[in-house]
Amino acid sequence: MSFETIPQTLPMARRDRMAVLARSNAGSLQDLWALLGLKPGCTPLRGPESGLVMLRGRVGSSGEAFNVGEATVTRASVKLDNGTVGHAIALGRDREKARLCALIDALCQDVDTAARIDAELIVPIKCELDDADEKRRRQTAATRVDFFTMVRGEDR
Amino acid sequence: MYVAVKGGEAAIDNAHRLLADRRRGDRDVPALTLDQIAEQLALGVDRVMSEGSLYDRRLAALAIKQARGDLIEAIFLLRAYRTTLPRFGYSEPVDTGAMLVERRISACYKDLPGGQLLGPTFDYTHRLLDEVLDGDPAVDVGLQRTDAQEPATHIADILGAEGLIEEDAPAAASEPGDINQTPMEFPLSRATRLQALSRGDEGFLLALGYSTQRGYARSHPFAGEIRIGEVDVELFVPELGFAVPVGRVQLTECQMVNQFKGSAKVPPQFTRGYGLVFGQSERKAMAVALCDRALRAEELGEEVVAPPQDQEFVISHCDNVQATGFVEHLKLPHYVDFQAELGLVRNMRAEHEAMSGSEAREAAE
Numbered sequence: 001m002s003f004e005t006i007p008q009t010l011p012m013a014r015r016d017r018m019a020v021l022a023r024s025n026a027g028s029l030q031d032l033w034a035l036l037g038l039k040p041g042c043t044p045l046r047g048p049e050s051g052l053v054m055l056r057g058r059v060g061s062s063g064e065a066f067n068v069g070e071a072t073v074t075r076a077s078v079k080l081d082n083g084t085v086g087h088a089i090a091l092g093r094d095r096e097k098a099r100l101c102a103l104i105d106a107l108c109q110d111v112d113t114a115a116r117i118d119a120e121l122i123v124p125i126k127c128e129l130d131d132a133d134e135k136r137r138r139q140t141a142a143t144r145v146d147f148f149t150m151v152r153g154e155d156r
Numbered sequence: 157m158y159v160a161v162k163g164g165e166a167a168i169d170n171a172h173r174l175l176a177d178r179r180r181g182d183r184d185v186p187a188l189t190l191d192q193i194a195e196q197l198a199l200g201v202d203r204v205m206s207e208g209s210l211y212d213r214r215l216a217a218l219a220i221k222q223a224r225g226d227l228i229e230a231i232f233l234l235r236a237y238r239t240t241l242p243r244f245g246y247s248e249p250v251d252t253g254a255m256l257v258e259r260r261i262s263a264c265y266k267d268l269p270g271g272q273l274l275g276p277t278f279d280y281t282h283r284l285l286d287e288v289l290d291g292d293p294a295v296d297v298g299l300q301r302t303d304a305q306e307p308a309t310h311i312a313d314i315l316g317a318e319g320l321i322e323e324d325a326p327a328a329a330s331e332p333g334d335i336n337q338t339p340m341e342f343p344l345s346r347a348t349r350l351q352a353l354s355r356g357d358e359g360f361l362l363a364l365g366y367s368t369q370r371g372y373a374r375s376h377p378f379a380g381e382i383r384i385g386e387v388d389v390e391l392f393v394p395e396l397g398f399a400v401p402v403g404r405v406q407l408t409e410c411q412m413v414n415q416f417k418g419s420a421k422v423p424p425q426f427t428r429g430y431g432l433v434f435g436q437s438e439r440k441a442m443a444v445a446l447c448d449r450a451l452r453a454e455e456l457g458e459e460v461v462a463p464p465q466d467q468e469f470v471i472s473h474c475d476n477v478q479a480t481g482f483v484e485h486l487k488l489p490h491y492v493d494f495q496a497e498l499g500l501v502r503n504m505r506a507e508h509e510a511m512s513g514s515e516a517r518e519a520a521e
Binding site: 142 | 241333
């Protein structure tokens with residue numbers, strides 16, 4: 001599992017995909033995965049295992065880093081029969097989700113498979129997450145104060 | 157000589173069985189689910205995550221259920237649980253400026269960019285009990301406003317442009333202290349104090365913050381900005397060579413703005429107290445920010461005259477797990493200690509009587 005064995009093509013896309021997978025709802029993820037009908041052979045390299053990550057903030061929001069507190073996190077690494085390695089890490093303690101996300105990450109190292117998985121699994125999940133964000137933004141916006149001034153006194 | 161006394165085993169077993177029975181309560185009432193606790197007692201869950209110093213909503217809900225709603229007991233359970241897990245690493249510092257804001261208010265500027273976003277607040281409610289909630293009434297969903305909104309700018313960026321407010325100290329090259337890994341040694345850096353305050357007891361910090369407003373370590377605070385919302389957490393993964401977003405956490409951030417008369421080096425300006433805590437915990441974040449500012453007294457050349465400015469006093473006593481451990485240990489058997497003290501008091505009384513007896517004789521003579 002050395003650095004060299006990981007294909008470094010499209011790291012940004014890989015990172016974006018991993019971000020979507022990490023935030024995905026385990027139920028929707030399982031459903032969309034089942035619809036893909038992929039049955040790749042693979043072996044676990046590490047985990048799935050749960051542990052802690054110490055969350056950091058910045059003093060005053062932009063100063064030096066400080067430790068706020070810990071969060072549970074679960075990670076997994078798998079190796080496909082063709083030798084490709086995939087990784088996953090997400091907040092929470094869902095081991096099955098971490099294992100599946102690592103498997104998807106490994107499969108997406110192949111460009112053609114990645115295109116199919118992105119279209120049929122990643123994009124639908126991302127749309128769902130973005131919609132939820134947009135709804136929350138709009139609900140917050142509805143609580144925005146619109147100040148207005150009132151003219152008072154006898155003078156006209 | 158040390159004599160161990162046994163015999164409590166059966167009583168303890170039965171007490172724990174009785175605890176489980178009382179925790180469940182009337183069997184005709186449906187058992188609480190963790191989803192119900194996490195969804196409908198969300199702010200209690202937030203407090204347990206914050207003071208338990210472990211962000212995991214479901215575990216905090218479980219702890220509250222197991223502790224029968226005793227939040228300090230629930231916090232204790234969460235702290236104990238976290239010691240069973242390995243530490244995978246440190247996240248990249250979160251960017252609260254990029255927060256998906258659910259509430260953001262400023263008491264300093266009426267018309268700041270992004271506006272005053274009230275969010276789901278108790279403020280402006282009349283604090284009248286709502287008997288409708290005794291049932292399960294249908295509840296309307298939140299309204300949505302669809303016109304384009306500008307991003308919510310940090311207050312510090314506004315005042316900072318005029319040089320009227322202190323800038324954040326630049327990022328240090330060294331790693332910040334971590335009280336979960338190394339014992340505390342005073343004096344603590346501001347970064348380490350903020351970690352301790354972030355998991356400190358809300359009630360204790362609230363009382364100390366209140367005392368600064370009433371005149372102990374006067375600091376003339378304004379709520380410069382309070383924001384609540386979710387931020388992305390990123391973790392560097394060595395196997396990949398880049399930081400991966402691993403999900404989001406909800407945080408509350410408070411920037412207190414405080415008057416500062418200046419020193420030989422610095423002209424008069426506003427200084428800031430800062431608070432960052434897990435979940436939606438506005439009162440706690442404000443209290444942390446007040447205490448953070450008070451604890452900077454020495455750094456800012458202010459006279460240390462009150463408890464909130466004394467870091468050993470504040471930090472050593474703000475942890476409710478430590479506090480409850482030491483206070484509650486008093487109920488454990490101290491039979492031998494007490495026997496020893498009993499003997500001592502008897503001896504002292506005998507000496508006292510002998511002394512006063514001889515004084516009385518002397519007076520009579």
